[in-house]
Amino acid sequence: MSNVTCTITDGIAHVQLVRPDKLNALTLDVLDDLVATANRLRRDKSLRAVIISGQGDAFCAGLDFASVMRNPGGLVKAFVPRPLRGTNTFQEAPWAFRRIPVPVIAAVHGHCLGGGLQIALAADFRIATPDSRWSVLEGKWGLIPDMSGVQALKELVGIDQAKLLTMSAEVFDGSRAKELGLVTRLDNDPLTGALALANELSRKSPDAVAAAKRLFNDTWNASPRRTFARERIEQAHLLVARNTKAAREAAFKKAEAVYGPRGR
DSSP: OOSEEEEEETTEEEEEEOOGGGTTOBOHHHHHHHHHHHHHHHTOTTOOEEEEEESTTOSBOOBOHHHHHTOHHHHHHHHSOOTTTOOOHHHHHHHHHHTSSSOEEEEEOSEEETHHHHHHHHSSEEEEOTTOEEEOGGGGGTOOOOSSHHHHHHHHSOHHHHHHHHHHOOOEEHHHHHHHTSOSEEOSSHHHHHHHHHHHHHTSOHHHHHHHHHHHHHHTTSOHHHHHHHHHHHHHHHHTOHHHHHHHHHHHHTSOOOOOOOOO
């Protein structure tokens, strides 16, 4: 049985970590499964949103060191970067979900530690319980976050907080994570909250939603000149897109739009 499951209902994919007896701790196989799942979802143009959650009492407690260290050959292989992407398996497992053109929502409860936190931060949005437990835990083991976490932290918090969270390995709750900017919304039932957000975004043009994700992801640290150019390019595609026409006609009629698969 796979340690990562994926079901799709009405265009919304639910990716779930399934190692509840280990608090969904990450093995090399789990990392490979996450990369494969994200790559498969990225190619599905009928997809509208993705939710990532953990089965049982936790979202993800981080890396299963005991399991990984029993396979030194696999560890070395997973550490070598892919020439095209520039990421190794540890980095690509979270970041592959950032590459999916649709909104990705992490539904977080229980432990969200180390590698688990980095998976959550690679999502576009995070909905968490107020009592969930968060930490850039690598500092506890004399390490740094190396699963795309530094890039994600740069995008979400100031440099002082990013350094402090990384150096201190402080454990804090979901309410504090919301104050820091790591959590988008608090919800006592994050999976239901994530589904509500996915349904809300699914009612918008899939082309416009994908364009917005590309635009912000690709220009967040770019110059204004480059950002303005990308705005023009994305808008030019949208102006002639069939789903834009459907959105416009539905708005005039004050009706619910019916969209086809996204164009890109």
